[in-house]
Amino acid sequence: MSQGQFVHLKIWRQEKRDVPGKFEEFKIPYKRGMNIISCLMEIQRNPVTASGSKTTPVVWDSNCLEEVCGSCTMNINGKVRMACSALVDRLDQPITLEPLKKFPLDRDLTVDRERMFDSLKKVKAWIDLDGTHDLGPGPRQSPKDQAVRYKISECMTCAACLEACPQVSIDNHFIGASAIAQARLFNLHPTGAKNADERTRGLMGEGGIQDCGKAQNCSLVCPKEIPLTTNITKMNLEATKLSIKDLFTDEGQRTHK
Amino acid sequence: MAEPRYTVVGGGLAGLMAVIKLAEAGKQVDLMSIVPVKRSHSVCAQGGINGAVNTMGEGDHPDIHVKDTLRGGDFLAEQTSVKGMCYAAPGIIYMLDRMGVTFNRTPEGLLDFRRFGGTLHHRTAFAGATTGQQLLYALDEQVRRYEVMGRVRKFEYWEWLGMVKDGAGNCIGSVAMDMRSMEIRTFPAEAVLLATGGPGIVFGRSTNSVINTGTAAGRAFLEGALYANGEFIQVHPTAIPGEDKLRLMSESVRGEGGRVWVPKKKGDTRRGEDIPESERWYFLEERYPKYKNLVPRDVATREIFQVCRELGMGIGGGDAVYLDVTHIPAPTLDAKIKGVMEIYEKFVGDDPRRIPMKIFPGMHYSMGGLWVQFQPNADNVPEPGHPLNQQTSIPGLYAAGEVDFAFHGGNRLGANSLLSCIYSGQLVGPSMINYAASRTRGEDQAYFTDAKREWEDRFESIRKMDGTENPYVLAQELGDLMTDACTVVRVNAKLEKALEKIGELKDRWTRVNVLDQGANANRALSFVNQLSNMFALSEIIAKGALLRDESRGAHYKPEFSLPEPKTRDPNEDPEWMELWRQRNEKWAKITIAKHTPNGVDISYKDLPTPVLDPEPRWYA
Numbered sequence: 073m074s075q076g077q078f079v080h081l082k083i084w085r086q087e088k089r090d091v092p093g094k095f096e097e098f099k100i101p102y103k104r105g106m107n108i109i110s111c112l113m114e115i116q117r118n119p120v121t122a123s124g125s126k127t128t129p130v131v132w133d134s135n136c137l138e139e140v141c142g143s144c145t146m147n148i149n150g151k152v153r154m155a156c157s158a159l160v161d162r163l164d165q166p167i168t169l170e171p172l173k174k175f176p177l178d179r180d181l182t183v184d185r186e187r188m189f190d191s192l193k194k195v196k197a198w199i200d201l202d203g204t205h206d207l208g209p210g211p212r213q214s215p216k217d218q219a220v221r222y223k224i225s226e227c228m229t230c231a232a233c234l235e236a237c238p239q240v241s242i243d244n245h246f247i248g249a250s251a252i253a254q255a256r257l258f259n260l261h262p263t264g265a266k267n268a269d270e271r272t273r274g275l276m277g278e279g280g281i282q283d284c285g286k287a288q289n290c291s292l293v294c295p296k297e298i299p300l301t302t303n304i305t306k307m308n309l310e311a312t313k314l315s316i317k318d319l320f321t322d323e324g325q326r327t328h329k
Numbered sequence: 330m331a332e333p334r335y336t337v338v339g340g341g342l343a344g345l346m347a348v349i350k351l352a353e354a355g356k357q358v359d360l361m362s363i364v365p366v367k368r369s370h371s372v373c374a375q376g377g378i379n380g381a382v383n384t385m386g387e388g389d390h391p392d393i394h395v396k397d398t399l400r401g402g403d404f405l406a407e408q409t410s411v412k413g414m415c416y417a418a419p420g421i422i423y424m425l426d427r428m429g430v431t432f433n434r435t436p437e438g439l440l441d442f443r444r445f446g447g448t449l450h451h452r453t454a455f456a457g458a459t460t461g462q463q464l465l466y467a468l469d470e471q472v473r474r475y476e477v478m479g480r481v482r483k484f485e486y487w488e489w490l491g492m493v494k495d496g497a498g499n500c501i502g503s504v505a506m507d508m509r510s511m512e513i514r515t516f517p518a519e520a521v522l523l524a525t526g527g528p529g530i531v532f533g534r535s536t537n538s539v540i541n542t543g544t545a546a547g548r549a550f551l552e553g554a555l556y557a558n559g560e561f562i563q564v565h566p567t568a569i570p571g572e573d574k575l576r577l578m579s580e581s582v583r584g585e586g587g588r589v590w591v592p593k594k595k596g597d598t599r600r601g602e603d604i605p606e607s608e609r610w611y612f613l614e615e616r617y618p619k620y621k622n623l624v625p626r627d628v629a630t631r632e633i634f635q636v637c638r639e640l641g642m643g644i645g646g647g648d649a650v651y652l653d654v655t656h657i658p659a660p661t662l663d664a665k666i667k668g669v670m671e672i673y674e675k676f677v678g679d680d681p682r683r684i685p686m687k688i689f690p691g692m693h694y695s696m697g698g699l700w701v702q703f704q705p706n707a708d709n710v711p712e713p714g715h716p717l718n719q720q721t722s723i724p725g726l727y728a729a730g731e732v733d734f735a736f737h738g739g740n741r742l743g744a745n746s747l748l749s750c751i752y753s754g755q756l757v758g759p760s761m762i763n764y765a766a767s768r769t770r771g772e773d774q775a776y777f778t779d780a781k782r783e784w785e786d787r788f789e790s791i792r793k794m795d796g797t798e799n800p801y802v803l804a805q806e807l808g809d810l811m812t813d814a815c816t817v818v819r820v821n822a823k824l825e826k827a828l829e830k831i832g833e834l835k836d837r838w839t840r841v842n843v844l845d846q847g848a849n850a851n852r853a854l855s856f857v858n859q860l861s862n863m864f865a866l867s868e869i870i871a872k873g874a875l876l877r878d879e880s881r882g883a884h885y886k887p888e889f890s891l892p893e894p895k896t897r898d899p900n901e902d903p904e905w906m907e908l909w910r911q912r913n914e915k916w917a918k919i920t921i922a923k924h925t926p927n928g929v930d931i932s933y934k935d936l937p938t939p940v941l942d943p944e945p946r947w948y949a
Binding site: 087088103105106107109110113116117118119128129131133134135136137138139140141142143156157159178179180182185189192193196197198199200201203204206207208209210212213214215218219221222225226228229257258261263264 | 428431434440477571672675799802845853
């Protein structure tokens with residue numbers, strides 16, 4: 073659906089967090105196979121708006137450009153997605169680019185997603201390794217278990233699931249689908265299972281899994297098509313089982329004091 | 330004095346592995362990265378990681394891995410580090426397995442291994458076709474654990490600008506800039522590790538990530554660190570050309586049975602899927618009956634280049650050949666290389682399970698990098714913990730990962746890069762600790778104050794640049810120039826011209842417009858500085874290529890190539906062997922680039938071969 077010679081873009085420009093922003097429009101030469109990133113790169117080489125006034129290059133985050141690093145998440149025509157895999161030929165014009173709205177803005181299309189990395193700390197999203205010295209192979213795992221874990225481990229912390237979630241807002245603490253699925257990734261590992269309760273408890277406090285409103289937007293927007301709602305359901309079950317178990321164990325009583 | 334700290338620059342596999350080694354030893358680490366470390370370029374590695382674990386009953390052994398690697402690198406790799414790496418490989422794969430990497434499994438639940446280029450063994454452990462991503466995440470998780478324990482401080486969105494040196498020329502810290510607040514500050518350190526990756530962006534479009542400008546390595550070079558084998562640039566045979574980048578189609582596609590072909594009829598206008606088997610020319614299989622589609626990358630790249638450019642046999646007469654997996658059942662493809670299938674589907678729009686992919690070579694990897702040293706022990710592997718291991722020519726400055734020159738020689742074998750990153754990261758941690766233990770530190774506050782002021786002044790003057798040249802246009806021109814002159818085929822006349830043009834670009838840089846006066850997240854400001862370091866690297870690459878009058882590995886100069894031997898096995902052609910011996914004696918040497926006031930100075934350093942005697946490299 074090439075629209076003749078030019079690609080028409082409307083891009084959100086904002087110098088920093090607490091100042092007002094505005095849209096700037098650009099018309100850039102069309103080339104076959106263009107994605108949003110190549111449009112932004114073209115603006116760097118010629119930072120002039122559609123009305124002919126000079127402006128600064130747009131600031132955005134991107135890195136791998138093949139949808140594995142999770143950097144270039146933004147709202148494109150009102151929908152959260154990765155800019156690298158957003159091909160111009162498949163988008164209605166003018167193409168609107170806006171930053172993620174559930175995260176503090178840094179500048180233009182860049183935001184601070186530290187919240188997501190903090191959540192990974194909360195759920196202890198790691199294996200408690202004895203050390204990096206030579207201890208032989210890890211536990212055997214079936215190809216079937218590997219397939220389940222592999223899918224979850226493709227999560228690139230891109231933030232699409234949080235952006236689309238009605239329960240997440242810029243000033244609340246809901247942990248969101250990504251970290252819930254990561255907790256399950258490690259609980260499913262034979263070694264990780266040894267600390268499964270600790271991880272599940274990380275999901276049970278303020279802003280925890282109980283805040284999920286089951287809107288299921290997360291699964292719809294995940295660029296890696298991770299079955300996030302399934303993972304949330306599974307972890308919900310683990311959380312329920314654990315809260316009952318905690319009533320009867322010393323460890324549980326200590327944790328909930 | 331404050332508690333001693335170590336600085337690691339770069340959060341890819343090499344950097345994170347080094348951080349883990351340092352933190353595990355109880356040390357305090359500052360981890361600095363231009364992007365959140367989980368988004369580092371290591372995520373792009375697709376195919377796998379090599380290790381002669383020999384669970385496939387093929388009699389594989391680390392010694393065979395050593396031989397494949399040294400031969401694959403056309404005998405220009407640093408041999409003791411290669412041996413150390415290949416022997417450490419099975420243990421590294423097991424460590425990653427214990428960290429929870431979702432490696433593919435055999436029915437018995439063991440690690441599965443696939444084939445890769447330049448070897449006849451199943452030696453490559455893999456996690457689908459996103460192995461790099463999975464490995465990076467495993468290390469990222471362990472680093473996060475140490476972050477929670479208070480041993481690691483992360484400085485993400487911080488850019489390393491340069492070293493702080495003491496009066497004796499030792500590296501005692503760094504200067505860096507916060508890419509959000511634009512604050513410049515210094516980081517004193519017992520030792521500094523650059524694990525900053527390769528220079529793909531010097532070539533404009535490549536398979537590399539946006540951050541791979543090589544700026545840190547370029548700057549270290551300008552500050553006196555030696556750079557080695559810069560001219561050895563790997564062009565990957567199979568990439569899909571795009572406006573913004575060249576997207577890699579992993580070698581694992583061929584490892585799982587993918588076949589490369591073109592129509593037998595020149596300029597055939599039929600769609601690939603409509604061309605019958607008998608009318609397809611599988612040129613790699615025909616020319617290399619033993620390795621078939623899995624010849625080393627430099628060989629495959631040259632063949633594809635020749636088929637398209639010299640014979641005009643590319644698809645539709647253009648720059649493309651077919652990479653075909655349509656004969657493999659879709660469920661197998663999805664279990665083993667889904668990640669690559671999806672990239673093709675998303676960015677090209679065709680389903681590669683049904684329609685043969687169209688690909689062409691693209692700049693991929695730098696075998697060369699900062700010169701580092703190793704202290705071999707009696708077994709001819711680096712002595713564990715020796716402070717010299719991975720140290721650059723500047724005491725206190727270390728390099729590991731793609732940014733070091735050591736492991737791949739003239740050409741890197743597929744799935745050896747993830748391995749070399751992790752091995753060098755493992756090696757360098759203890760080496761930095763022992764370096765620190767071997768020396769006493771003075772109070773050097775003045776060095777830090779001066780370095781900070783110098784950088785603040787430099788950025789103040791860049792901020793005032795209001796000329797007519799656009800820095801991103803200059804970078805694009807540099808990329809086109811480097812891709813044209815310094816990739817698959819190298820010709821001296823063209824290289825001389827390229828050096829001249831780099832000089833012109835450098836001159837135009839002085840008339841650059843910084844484009845952005847902003848005090849917040851000013852990426853253009855940072856890019857103008859990076860560009861000057863990219864010029865340094867491009868000169869190293871182009872001059873190294875110009876002066877090396879031979880063909881070796883990825884460095885192919887038809888003007889100076891040896892004639893074809895008269896026998897299939899060159900060892901049976903004594904006349905040719907004599908030519909080869911003379912050639913090898915002259916050129917089996919490490920190219921050393923040194924910064925001088927008059928530009929890049931190139932010299933050659935002898936390469937000891939205690940592990941394996943060089944031999945002619947042939948795969949026919």
